[in-house]
Amino acid sequence: MTAWTRMVSLGDSFTEGLHDGDDDALVGWADRLAVHLDRRRPDGPPLEYANLAIRGRLLGQIIEEQLPRALDLEPDLVTLCGGGNDLLRPGADPDALAALLEAAVVDLRGRGIDVLVQTLVDPRDSPVIRLQRPRYGVFNTSVWSLAQRHGAHVLDLWGMRSLRDWRMWSSDRIHLTPEGHARVAQGALVALHLDPDTPDWDDPLAPLPHPPRVEWLRANARWAREHGLPWVRRRLRGESSGDGRLPKRPLPLPVR
8 A cells, every 4th residue: 555645746748648648638647657556545545636737848837836836735745757848948958957856856855745756768769859868868867866865756767668669659759659658657656666567567569660761751751840840930939838728637636
């Protein structure tokens, strides 16, 4: 039986659960984790769970907007994931981001709240994002260090072998499929020192033959047209995909 009674999740589209379910009924790894934790409380009251994550949020916005609301909800477990949107922007400073994250973790741990933070996914297989791999590595190293200093748990996305398969990713190549979210939820259980539901949760999928070069080029062109260019346009206009959106689960309601 798990000891946590109220879990609150903070973050961006990754924690909101984008592309895992319909846009009006997103699921995501954090929702799945809440269900897993609740199932391990068969003799106790149901786990209460809130999700304050909103797509497009930068780490500073997550901490400034979502953290105070989370503290008002008096959780005993907080998942705090962010930084990926920041590091996609020119001039992002991974050391400054890590300092922001550490200050938030210190605040939470000082109140006796357990914290789950994350490393970012290794982008080495992405034709575009892999250019930011050094900054990702610096940020992730800092995440491990601050977690060790303050007794936080680490969801190690960088180390997940299964996430290196494009079948775990949606058509935009940035957000996970339902299968990807399900595997990340299992990784979160492991990060919290709990047994996963299945021992093969991070095993790679059976390999597929590489598509012909012309098909791969067409897929890249389609991605640039449907996802890359709209993202660039939003950046130039100072817009975010999360503008005007509210948290999908603002109050800690019973999972069961």
